[in-house]
Amino acid sequence: MTELFTLNSEYRTKSVSTTSLVIEPVTLWKPQPFPECRRHYYLFTVEHGDVYLIHRNHNGDKHVTQITTGKFGIGDTEMRSMNPISSRVILPSGKVRHGSELNVTCQVGYALIKPSHPITTCQNGVWGVRSKCVPALCRRQPSSFPGSRVRFYSLKHNSLATYEPFPGYRLQTTPDNLHQINRVNVNEEREGTLRCLYGEWVGAPLKFQPMYCPSIDMKKPLNVEISIDGKL
Known part of the structure; x- marks a missing residue:
């Protein structure tokens, strides 16, 4: 006994090359496994x-x-x-x-x-x-800059890294340091920050300078109080 099968318009790929099944004397359909119509x-x-x-x-x-x-x-x-x-x-x-x-x-x-x-x-x-x-994650942590510590909580796209100067240091900012990188205008970012954008930390270059005490004119008598952080 032979059984024929066909494929409809949505199922056109056969799992085997034959389009017919033959029943053997042991009541087993062949070939095995049965043909399937796959979408x-x-x-x-x-x-x-x-x-x-x-x-x-x-x-x-x-x-x-x-x-x-x-x-x-x-x-x-x-x-x-x-x-x-x-x-x-x-x-x-x-x-x-x-x-x-x-x-x-x-x-x-x-x-x-x-x-x-x-x-x-x-x-x-x-x-x-x-x-x-x-948008890609940043693969690396934000860069470290001498005289500062960085705080960030994620490497995901659009995450912020905030830099804080150590005691005795201050962030140096000049208009020439502000520039546009790729898809972000860093003029709109807060000073001392970098932002993760499309896999990279971007923003204005950061530089932290040590703070120095002003010179003292020893020719004139004066009273001076020095704080712990070195400021007058």
Whole structure:
């Protein structure tokens, strides 16, 4: 006895090459395991990132194709002609088959929300990880400057680091030191601060100078009181 099966429009990938089942004398359907119909799904793009489709042909050679909305019509309901470079790996309307892999990389200043999962796999119509690029964390602590201590509570994007001078030091500020870096105008920041932006600590350069007591004219008699921190 033989049983035939077909695939509908949404389930086009077979788990085995045969389209029929044969019952053996021992009442066991073959082949085993049974064929399954697996769903295709749409490609996607990522804001502030690049998406690459990884495909291996029958020879095992790996091919990488960058995914763009305009080239492959991602999400379009109308049928488009196949792109020659896709070699039927990318289906009409920007869909791919079960088992397809996408590698997501983020642009400079951004990082994957799940850094340990740069590759996502289509599993029966569902992507294992829906990748997203977010502003990157600062990888290092804010720099230390002689004559000061720094306080910060996070390495996340938009976090602040505040510097406080040690006793006997003061923050040197000049208009020439204030400048705009990348996406932030540091003129708007409070003096003595750096901000974590897109993976880097940015802000006006900081310099702390020692404070010196003024010279005393010993020719004139005067009374002097010296405090613990050295100030007159």
